[in-house]
Amino acid sequence: RKEVxxxxxxxxxPEGATVAFNCTYSNSASQSFFWYRQDCRKEPKLLMSVYSxxxxxxxxxxxxxxxxxxxxxxxxxxxxxxSATYLCVVNQAGTALIFGKGTTLSVSx
Amino acid sequence: DGxxxxxxxxxxxKEGQNVTLSCEQNLNHDxxxxxxxxxxxxxxxxxxxxxVNDFQKGDIAEGYSVSREKKESFPLTVTSAQxxxxxxxxCASSNRQGYEQYFGPGxxxxxx
Numbered sequence: 001r002k003e004v005x006x007x008x009x010x011x012x013x014p015e016g017a018t019v020a021f022n023c024t025y026s027n028s029a030s031q032s033f034f035w036y037r038q039d040c041r042k043e044p045k046l047l048m049s050v051y052s053x054x055x056x057x058x059x060x061x062x063x064x065x066x067x068x069x070x071x072x073x074x075x076x077x078x079x080x081x082x083s084a085t086y087l088c089v090v091n092q093a094g095t096a097l098i099f100g101k102g103t104t105l106s107v108s109x
Numbered sequence: 110d111g112x113x114x115x116x117x118x119x120x121x122x123k124e125g126q127n128v129t130l131s132c133e134q135n136l137n138h139d140x141x142x143x144x145x146x147x148x149x150x151x152x153x154x155x156x157x158x159x160x161v162n163d164f165q166k167g168d169i170a171e172g173y174s175v176s177r178e179k180k181e182s183f184p185l186t187v188t189s190a191q192x193x194x195x196x197x198x199x200c201a202s203s204n205r206q207g208y209e210q211y212f213g214p215g216x217x218x219x220x221x
Contacts, residue, residue, distance in 0.1 A: 034209055043199055043212035044152070087151075096142060096167065097210060101151035 003027065004100035006088050012106045017078045021103045023071040023088030032091035033064055035073050037084045038102065044087055047073075078107045112136065113213035115200050120218045122194075130185045130216045132200030141183035142201045142210060145169065152199065158183055159205075187218065194220045 006023050013019050025033075033050035048055065050062040050071055061074040071088055088100040113134040122128045134141065140159050144152040154167030158177040172191025177183055183202075187194045197217050201210040 032208070041197075043215050046209050046211065049209060091208075096154050096157050099144075099152040 003098045004088055004090050006100040006103045008101060008103060010104040010106050012108065013078055015078060015080060015107055015109050017107075018074065018076045019078055019105060021073045021086055021088075023100055025069050025071070025090045027090070027092050028069060030090045030092050033071050034089040034097070035062055036087040036089055038087055039084050047086070075105075080107050080109060083107045113200060113202055113211060115213035115216050117216060118214065120216055122218070122220050124220055125189045127186055127188050128218065130187070130198055130218070132183045132185065132213055133181055134202045135181060136202055136211065137180070138202035138204050139180070140203045140205060141177070143173070143175065143183070143185045144199045144201065146197045146199060155185065194218060
């Protein structure tokens with residue numbers, strides 16, 4: 001089983017749509033969780049950390065379910081500028097971050 | 110401005126040559142990392158360093174070497190022993206191991 005698994009997509013949605021990405025991780029000892037955004041041929045950039053209580057940043061909402069080892073990212077009112085690859089990232093205690101392969105989002109007008 | 114710089118942005122080399130990629134950060138971060146990304150693939154960890162003068166191998170260290178003589182600098186050497194060196198190389202740093210990482214703009218290496 002892969003350590004961090006994401007649906008690669010692509011997700012093709014119209015502007016204004018709501019889209020949700022899911023991610024599962026295999027190590028129950030994982031402690032920190034993040035979503036990164038990567039634009040084509042650019043470096044990944046931190047989008048948001050994911051807390052146990054869930055957290056929201058504008059149009060973006062992240063949820064964590066430790067029992068199911070599952071992380072989600074919800075994007076509301078999608079913009080053209082949201083088109084990118086979204087990386088699910090997990091930390092296993094005392095080690096480097098583990099990156100998923102990413103889910104590609106394409107928002108069209 | 111605080112941040113991570115990598116140079117050069119694009120690098121071309123002939124097969125059989127060693128090449129060193131630069132990574133500098135002024136964020137005062139203790140930990141630094143090198144990743145490789147191939148088209149359509151996720152990031153794979155090459156080497157990481159938690160403190161000066163110490164570093165550990167990641168998942169794909171063969172054919173690569175690093176040094177950490179200064180807190181700000183973590184250069185990566187791609188040796189001729191690396192079988193498929195053409196890739197996008199990303200350097201990152203974090204305040205501590207396991208905390209969120211911040212990336213440099215990357216170096217695209219092409220070896221022919």
